[in-house]
Each structure stands twice: as C-alpha cells, then as structure tokens.
Amino acid sequence: MTWDWRWSWIPDHYDLLGELLLQHLYLAVVPVVLGLLIALPLGIVCVRVRRLYAPVLALTSVFYALPSLALFVVLIDYTGFTGWTVIIPLTIYTLSVLVRNVVDGLRSVPEHVSQAATAMGFGGVRRLLQVDLPIAVPVVIAGLRVATVSNISLVSVGSLIGISGLGQLFVDGIQRSFITPIIVGIVLTVALAVLADAVLVGLQWLLTPWTRAGRSTEPVTADPAGAATAGVA
Amino acid sequence: GGDDSSGDDPLNSSGGGNEVVVGSANFPENVLLGEIYAQALEAKDIKVKRQLNIGAREVIYSQIEKGSLTVLPEYNGALLAYLDKAATATTSEEVDAALKQKLPSGLELLNPAEAEDKDSVAVTKETAAKYKLKTLDDLKPVAKDLVIGGPPEFKTRAQGIVGLKEKYGVEFKEFKSLDVAGPITVSALKKGDVQAANLFTTDPAVAENDFVALEDTKGLFSAQNVTPLVNKEGVNDTAKEALNGVSAKLDTATLAELVKKVVSDKQDVDAVAKEWLTTAGLS
Amino acid sequence: MKPFTTGGSAEYRVITFESVTKRFPDGTVAVDDLSLEIPAGKITVLVGPSGCGKTTTLRMINRMIDPTSGTITVDGQNVLDVDPPTLRRRIGYVIQQGGLLPHRTIVDNVATVPFLLGHDKKKARSDAMALLERVGLPAAFAKRYPHQLSGGQQQRVGVARALAADPPVMLMDEPFSAVDPVVRKGLQDEFLRLQTELHKTIVLVTHDIDEAVKLGDLVCVMEVGGRIGQFDTPERLLAAPSDAFVEEFLGADRGVRRLSFVGSDGLDLDTARVVTSGTSANTWRLLVDAAGRPEGWLAPGSSDGPQPAGRVFTVGRDSLRAALDSSVLNPSGDAIGVDSDGKVLGLAGHDQITGALRARTHEPSAEPATEPSGGSSGGSSTEPSAARSQPSPAGAGE
Amino acid sequence: MKPFTTGGSAEYRVITFESVTKRFPDGTVAVDDLSLEIPAGKITVLVGPSGCGKTTTLRMINRMIDPTSGTITVDGQNVLDVDPPTLRRRIGYVIQQGGLLPHRTIVDNVATVPFLLGHDKKKARSDAMALLERVGLPAAFAKRYPHQLSGGQQQRVGVARALAADPPVMLMDEPFSAVDPVVRKGLQDEFLRLQTELHKTIVLVTHDIDEAVKLGDLVCVMEVGGRIGQFDTPERLLAAPSDAFVEEFLGADRGVRRLSFVGSDGLDLDTARVVTSGTSANTWRLLVDAAGRPEGWLAPGSSDGPQPAGRVFTVGRDSLRAALDSSVLNPSGDAIGVDSDGKVLGLAGHDQITGALRARTHEPSAEPATEPSGGSSGGSSTEPSAARSQPSPAGAGE
C-alpha cells in the first residue's frame, strides 16, 4: 500500500486548514441564509394559496434529486470559479428542505390560536410576524439544522470541480494516496457540522423561551380535542 | 450569478483585473506546475490567485478562453490534440507550429520547456511477460482480450483509443473510465480490473509498481512539452518573462523528481515548488 | 321577520341581528333569516344541538364570518362598516381551547390587545397583572407560558385577556367545555361573580343546557339551521318551553331545576319548634346553641340525645331548591332556614315548601313568552344573579 | 388494617387488597396501606380528586404497576404469582381515549385478545362482530379504522374489546371522560344496560362524583394519598357521608340526588281526582281520554277548558325524584303517575311525595355504613339497575 499516515502533516498545515475551514463554512452557510430568505416568503405564499403547495413541493423534490455534481458542472460555465457555483445548488437543496418546514411550521399554529389572534384584531401582516412566524420557529429551525448539516457535507462535492473548502483535502489525498488529509478533512467537516448544529440549537433556545419552560406539576386536563370533535356519537 | 466573473462579484475573491489567475488540471503534476508558475509570478511581484486542481482540460480550457483563468500549465501535444482532433503533428516543432494556427487569438502559448510528460500505455510486469509485450504493436493480437483504463477523455481523443486503432490497429475488449493517471488508475491496473492503462511517463507509480510503459514506435502520443498557456489580456510582459524563465529551466528528469517528492514523499506542492525555484534561481 | 325579543322593557339593545342569513360556499345554510336583539349588560346564552349555527352566529358579530345577507349592528353601528381588526379589538373573544399565544408569557397574553392598540407596555402589563388577580390567578403565574398551566387556568387567562381592553361586549364560544366537570363548575361560578362586578354585554355559546340555564340572563335555544326555538329567561324557558323541540332539548328534571329560580325569602318559617334546651315532645324540634346555630334534632317521643342536623339553607340568598334539599336531608323533613351568619331563622316544613312552589311556579306557564322578563312576582327574576352567587345553585348534577 | 367492606353479606370477594402500599421511585406515595374488598358481579367505582391514587390502585390489579408492599388477590390468587401477560388477558382493561390500535380495523381491534390467545381467527372475528352489536355499533363499522369513528364510538369499541375474551373482571380508567357530556351520558346508559346482561366484576375509576353515583353499585371515595374516605353504596354515601372530606366531595344537592335512589312504587296514588269528563269542582282534577292518557287539568272553580298537563312519571320504574319533578311541573302540584303504557294510574299529591321521602330516606342515616347494602326497604336498592335503566334518572343536571 502506498498510503500512509503522517501526524506531522497536521501542525504543518494549520494555516491551510484554518483557511479551508472558513471557506467551507462560508460555502455552506450562505446557501442556508439564501435558502431561508427564499423559503420564508415561498412557504408563506404556499400556506395562503393552498393550490400552490403541491406543485412547489413537486418541483423542490425534483431539485432535491438532482445530482450535485451535475449542477456544479453546468453552473461552472456561467458562474466560473466563484463560490456561486457551489452556493446556487446548495441554496436549491436548502430550499427543498426548508419550504416544507416553513409550511409545516406555519401550519403547526393551532387553529384555535390563529382564530383567537384574528379575533383579537391582529391584521394579516401583524399576525404573521407576531403570531405565526414565532410559533413556527422550532419547526423552521429543525429544517435549518438538517439543511446546514447536509450542506456542510455537500460542499465537499465541489472539490471535484476545484471549488470547496475542506473538500480539497480529499482530492489532494486521493491523488496522492495520502490518508492524513482525507481523515483530517472528514473530522473537521463533522466537527464543523456538529458545531453549526449546536449554534442553531442555541439560536432556537434563544428564540423560543416558551418551549424550554418546564411543564408545571399541575394536572393538565384531558385532551380537549376529544371533547371538541366528539359531537353526537 | 452572471456569466462572467468580474471583480465586482462579491463571491469572487479575485481582487481586480490586474490579478493573474493560475489554474491547473486535477492531477498532482499539473497542480505542482501551476504552483511553480504562481510562485515564479509572485517572485516578480505579480498578484496571483490560484485556482488549482480544477478538472480535465476539457473543463479548464473554456475557462481560460473566457478569462476566468489567465495562466495554465499545458502540454503542447495534448493541447493540439484537443484543439484539432485530426492533428498529426508529433514532434515538438510540428506541434508548436500547428498550435500557433489553431489557438484562438485571445490565447497565447509561451515557450515550451524541455520537460516532457507523455501519455503512455502501461501494463503490469506480469502482463508484459505473459503476452510478451514491449511496444504498442505487440498489443495488436492480444488486445481483444484486454481491458484498458484511463481518464474518460482517453476514449474519444485521437491520442487515445481512437489513435491506437488507427495507427496500430489495436482494439481493446473494453474501455474503462478511471481517473487522470491517478491512484484509481494505478489501483485498477494493479488489481487487474484493467490490464492496460493510460499513465504518464513522469508518474512515479510506474517505477514503484514495476509497470511497463509500452514503447510508442509510431509516434501516436505527441510531444508533450510543458508549456504555459496564457490569456493575452490577463498577463503582461513581466509575467510572460517569468513563465518563460520557468520553461527555460525545467527538464524531464527534474519534473519527474519533483512529482515524486509530492506524490511519493507527500511533500506539499508549495514547498516543492519553492525549493526548486530557489535552486533554479527563479525566486 | 320581526326580531325575537324578551319583551317591552326599554333595555338598550347593544347587538342586533336583522334577517341575517349565512350560507357557506358549499351550500350549507348555517343561519337562516335570524333576527335577534341582545341586551346590554346581560349574559345572553346561545344554546342548541351541535351544528345548529351557534358558532356561526357568534362569529358574525365580530366579523370572523361575514353574513350572506341581513344586517348586524353593535352599538347601533353596522358591523360591515367597521374595519374588522378595529371592530375586533373592541370585542372580547373567548374560545374553547383558550387560544392563548403559546409563545408569550401569561401576562403578555393578557396584554395582547392593549399592545396591539399601541398602549404603553408597562401600563398594559400592570393592568394585565391586576386582571390576572381578578380572575383568580396568582401573580406567580404571570411569567409562565400557557402550556405550563392547566386547562382551567388557561381558560381564566383567556377570560382575562378578553377583558384586557375593557371591551363593552364579550363573545364566548363554549368557553368552559374543554375542562373537566369539577373545574368547569369552578370557572362558571367565578365567571358569574366577575359579571356581577363588570356588567359586560356577554354572548356565550354552549351546547350544554345546564350551563345555559346556570349562566344566562337570557337563553336563546337554537334549532338546526340557525332558527330560534325560544329566546327567554332561563326561568320561563324551564317553565314554559314554547314547542316540543325546546322541551325535548331541555331534558328531564326541568321541574326541579326550575326551583332554582324561585327565591326562598317568601317562605313562612316556623320558629316554634326551634328550642334552646331539650325536653321530650311529640314533634321534631331543632335544638340550637347560644349563638343560634343548629345543634341537633330532638326526635318526637324520644329522650335520646339529639340527632345530627342536616343541611341548612340561607333564607333570601338560596333558592327554593336549596330549601327542598335541606328538607330531604333533615330527619324531620323540615328545611332549616338560617341567616347569612348561620343563625337559625326558623323551620320550613314540607307544606311551606310545596305551598311556595305552587304559588310561585305556575304563574308563567299560563302565558308563555309574551310578558316582560321582569314582570313576574318574587325577587328571583329581577335579580337573577343574586340567586346564583352561591356555589352550586342551578343544576344538581353539574 | 381491617379491610373496608360494605357489610356482612356473604358476597364472593373477587378482588382483595390487603395493606397495599405503592411508593414510586421518586418517593411519591400514591397508595398508602390500602385494604379493600371488591365484590363479584358488581360495579365498584373508585372516585376522588386528581392525584389521589385511583389509577395506581386500578393498575395494580392487572400488574401494570406492582405494589411496593401488601397483597392483591384476584379470584383468591395472589396476582404476583401470575405472569403479567397471562393475568392481563384474563382482565379486561378500558382506558380513557380507548387506546385502540390505529392500524387495525375495528373488528380486529375487538378481537385482539382472542388473537393473542391464539383462538381461531374466523371465530374470533365473528364473536367480535357480535360484541360490536352488543355495544350498539352497527356492523358497517367493523371494517373501519379507529380514526374514522367519533370519540364516543371509539369508547364503545374499547369496551367491546375488553369484553372480547369474556373476562370475569374489567378495569376501566375514566372510560367516559374524553367525550362531551351528551355523548358521555349515552355511553353511561349503554354501559349500565350492558352490565345488567353481563354481570361482570367491574372496577371503574372516575373523578366525577355524579358518574360514580350513577354507575356504581359501590362507590369508594378516595382521599389524596390513596386512603379510603368511604366505601359504600351510592345511596348510603349520599345519605350519610362518613366525614367532612367525603361530604365536601359529594357537593351540593346531595339531598335531592338521593331521591333518585328511592323508588316511586310505594306512593299512595289518588285516583279520585282522575276524571274522564269535566265538570266544575273545587279541587284540581285531571281529565283523561278513553285510553286513560292525560288530557289536561281542570282548574278548581273554573269552567275554562283544561290546562295542559305537565310531565308524568312511570310508577315503579321512575324514582321519587321523577315524581317530585312531575309535581313541580303540573299546575296542581300533583305528580301524575302512569304505567308503562302511559295510562294514568293516579295522582300523588305533595303530601304523598313528602311522606314517602320522610319514610324512606331517613333510615340509613341513623346507622351509617354497617348494614348490608341490600337491607333497606323498597325495590330501588335491591334492583339498582332497574331504577337506572331509564335515560336520565340519577343526577338532575347530567
């Protein structure tokens, strides 16, 4: 076997690793932000205009099924060696995940809550901003976590066309049958993902104080839905 | 994203028009050459952006045409074969002459180096012994039982499967797409997934694995002098001088030695490049 | 169609329906040509079987649903002329599951409408705290989130929230039905107590006739299709159901329940048999202590110690029903009437009670639903909430 | 501790608790030194405030929870000696939301235990169909899935399922509390009807005292900490609460509710004032038609047409409470007693009713909780379900 492991490679390349890490993070996070910015209005529209949701969902799942490499290659003709070549496909993936979560999140607002909000005189935009969106936060963040983690993993595919952060370590390692950069790259990618995930969990913690307040010990009465739907047997 | 990658694009880290963008294909020797060019340019205080390890020539070439890349380490024969599938030139001189005509006006080839890295068809020692193979001609009677591997583009280009058939009448049982003379090709050859493979003459793996590179008696594989290809608008005369300086000093033995340092000794390309440039007095 | 009304008294009609019809896009006619006048400062209950259009009727008032035809006015103004959010902020709304905003603390939930109206946040919060206290929630709950409260507590918050902007009108859609019977009863009592202080105009929807009778100053029994079966005071409803549907809907025990609406203050109390020391006699006598509180019964012809006294009723405050209960629970068959301090005022024998029943309860049935609500004798109907402020006066089984 | 029992009658005690204590790992003592004997073939209701240990007590019977100390026997056998699955297959278990398997059809849900026992599938299914019919579900429901049924229908399936293996014992934990009051009442009535056919030993948990009184042959009122407040027949519970906690828990209206347990068959009916043609007289008289059905009241001293007759009660079947109701709802103050065909048997005046009350209702209170449950006179307590099989006999407000 021509591969071997060299510890010394790691300290020798701290600078490179730092740079790649940052680049990787950048390439993974920008799509998440862009995806969110698109998914929010799109999701809101889909909730309002129910007929739109099915086609949008179909479209996003087609996007989701596109092989990332093919997208990169097609895009490189238009966007060259800019980050866009990676960012656009990843934005599309993020979008596919997030639209669903935004819609689910907005729909997770209990009917009686939105009814009550309307009845208290919340107008359309206010209701969206002050009631629907905050309540949707946990579900949206769940989607963001999935998207972020999978983006961090997907950025590496960009290395096959020369654009990526930590993915370069893989290409380099493969070309030289050198496992040290490959393993370091894998470890750093996973570490980055875990860290990014932790940040999102923290964000959720900050944004949703109500979910972390423990349940009181007082008995909560029987599921009201049962009483509401029973009607006459 | 737009269809050009000019400097006002926030995601394009290239600072401005005066920056030289050095690209390379995705195999270690080419990456190393790119790095050598880059450092040679930097030695002349030219701002350089590296865009190494991109992909096959087929991908890179369009980028230098557009100006996304401005400098590429090229191999003159291969480039000609790419630009003119019917090209017949094989010697360095013929190739360079033919290239001058084919090259688009925006691009310019600088001076070729003496260093050559030719394509070759290699087989294992055992295969060579079994079929008594020494030259490509020897393949003719046995090729129908053999599978050949190489980079995907090897299948369709003249200096590949096509030329093998035309010049030597050699037809393999099957072609398998592998990587550009990289570990996958080497591994496939070693494991017997393919019995013949397209490897480079500078590849240290050939020696390390006792592969036998079959002799190209009919000059199928053209001269492959390492030559800087530049986009005229992207480089000034100082830069051209620097790149020609590299060509002047680089010979085949040196190149093979440098590649070995990177691939076998796992040294970093930038260190290897720097060391050589220093010894060559180019830094 | 001539509006249903409870009679000629010059009450200010704060909400009116005039020939209102609601037909949903799918063709369902939920409310059909409804005319109704809802008086100010009273609790009006809409009751009826499931799907009869109660919720639809209620929600047309604050324009959660717009009528297909007809006019609805609140405070004399056609609701269609008011921008819905503006209208809604003036009308409190309480629904079954509470509809609390899960992401806001209790105090912020209560202050929602003041916040919406752009009131000073600090002031709105301190007002909200006062309201929480008013609905019987400890201040410690203010910083909690809705899910940390029990169903009953959430309902209280819902009521507090509806009161926060001090709206003259409150709409309540089955506000107490999501909680268990014990908690429900507590909430109902609390609610009645609150209303005696606030005198809001309240429209309350329920499908539980007992709740309707217990809570309503006026009860509107609706039939499927949003037609009015009867619109009357609970007392008159029980006394004289206008048709078979209403009678059927009122269910069994209508009679005994009526007694809840008859005050006990007209009873002739027998004081002769209330004694402070025991000697043998041939009638049941009640022994009282120095403070006048019941000590026990002295059985006729027996010189044993006194037998324990059963339940008592408070004269004036309690209804005839409580008096009847007392008579059943005392060994002599007499009801013990006490004053608000628990001092015995006298005994009401069976004859007294049944006499009072006969005297009071058969009047309205002769002339159903045409007389003004305050017209009949006795204090009960002019001051209905007085008879109700006791813990559980109305339905026995609630 | 001496077990609580309802007296000396030689009933077979199918389930016994002996000094049973349950302490949860977190230190909560849910049940403390409980001793109890549950008779065969009867409905025993455990009732008490939330958290008092009812569910824990129930679940120890089928070993869903094992006691910390003490012994529980079913059919004389210590439950700890039986492998839990085996034990549980012999004991039906019904819980609040039904706990139906959502992925199985209704008929397969009902046949779950027979399937588990390895019975013939076809036979199990046809038995299940029969059970569905028995609990009042149309055969068309058999192929549906639980979510396609309303809450009340799901509850019926839950009961059918518990009955499927024909277990001698059924445990029911708040089986009717997840449905609305109207449906709940229907389920309760259905359940009582079923029990008159099946005579299972049933232990039922509820926190609703009205439900306890309505359903239980015996009611065990539990206090927080799993102690027994009182274990008695509903009638005696209402008549003589053993302590302040129990009395408080029983709530207001205890007296009138007691009348539900007194049969109306002992009433002396006055037939003299039942007439077939009207002439003026000085008493209220009831005009009946040729079939003996009430036509209306003739007022004393008036020659106007007859006034409409109010509610009637069925002699024997209805309780004294229904009779009282009838008397309040008729203008003369008399209750109209009819037979099961609606033919008038006679009138019961106030004096009759109150006389009956006095005669019947004060006996038990003198000697609380020592007499056998079947001991008092009258048909109601020896045949309790007879008085209950009418739609709404017990609590007025239910």
Place this chain on the structure above:
Amino acid sequence: MDIVTRAINWFGDPAQWSGVDGIPNRVQEHLFYSGLSLLIAALIALPLGLFVGHTGRGAFLAVNSAGAARALPTVGLVGLTVVVFGIGLTPTLLPLVALAIPAILVNTYAGVQQVDKQLRDAAHGMGMKGRQVLFQVELPVALPLIILGLRTAAVQIVSTATIAAYVGLGGLGRYIFDGLARREYEVMVGGAVLSVLLALGTEALFVGVQRLIVSPGLRQRAPVR
C-alpha cells in the same frame, strides 16, 4: 436550446440503449449499487432503531451520532476507502451506507418512540408481551415514519450513487463524469436527467409501498419529517 436537442438526440441514439455504456446497463448498475447500499443500511439501522425506540436505551447516543453522521462528507469517505481498499464495490457502498443509516435510524427510532403512551399501555393491558408490543403495535404504527426514513435514504442514495463513477465503477455517474471530462454535455445532461428520474421513481416506489403496506388506519396521521 442546443444542449436540449443534443440531449434528446443522445437519448434517441440506438447506441445508447445497448452495451456496457448503454443506458440499460448503467441504470442496472446504478440500481444495483443503490439497492445493495440501502439493504445493508436497512439491515443495520432498522433493528437498531427498533431496539432504541422500544427500550429507550441509548437513544441520546443514537440520535446524536446519527446527526453527526449526516455530516460525513461522501467524497471524503470515497477517498478514504479508495485509498485504503483500492477501487471496487467497497468504496462505493461504504459512503452510501453511511449516508443512508442516519435517516433510517432516526426515523425508525422516532416512529417507535412516538407511539402513543396510551396505546402502549393498552397493549400491555391486554396482555401483550414485549415482543408482541413491538411487532404488533409499535412497528405497524411506526411504519409510516419508518418508510419515510427508508424513502429519504433511498432517494439520497440514488442521487449520490453517481459517485461510484468517481472510483471507476459504473452507474449513471459514468455519464456525468465522462461527459464532463469529454465535454460531451449532452451525455452529462442525459445522465443527470436519468438520475433525477431514477430518484423520482424511487420516491414513487416508496409511496407505492407505503400505500400497500401501511394500514389505512394510519393514513390520517401525517408523518413527521
């Protein structure tokens, strides 16, 4: 436009429909890698998920390591296995299996764990034993989520199995890599279209399977993602 016509022509070319490099063979190869990976992943993740969900043991570990495993870069894994094991099936399957395990594991676990407590209680109360509860109640009730997990994994595998071409194997990735290297964009586009179609077909297949094996009684309950 041109590329579309070229891609259509490519599909129309009879040469594409036979031989080693023909569409049928490539699709078959692709399905083979995908199916095998999914099978291996399911054999690992399903029992694990059922166990963790049923017993609640190791849930924290399972869920979190599955979360981290989602971040494993496929290219890195391919590289690592290629360098260590050389080319062949292993470097193709290992990353794909690694890709599929988290989705299957987490959904299976969540499916079982989310089974209504009341329902589990009722099952025990009827005298079911642990295994019976698992296989007669928890598993069937969790089925929609389990199938969702398998479906997600399968789609991911199918669209990622193109990497097999990177290590010299076949499958639809061959078209993408070869087309790229040879600047035959119609081939690349053709390969991409085929792999999207395959992914959608896979999705449809699982929806069909779900229809077939999930009890109609569970359809009402919208599965969580």
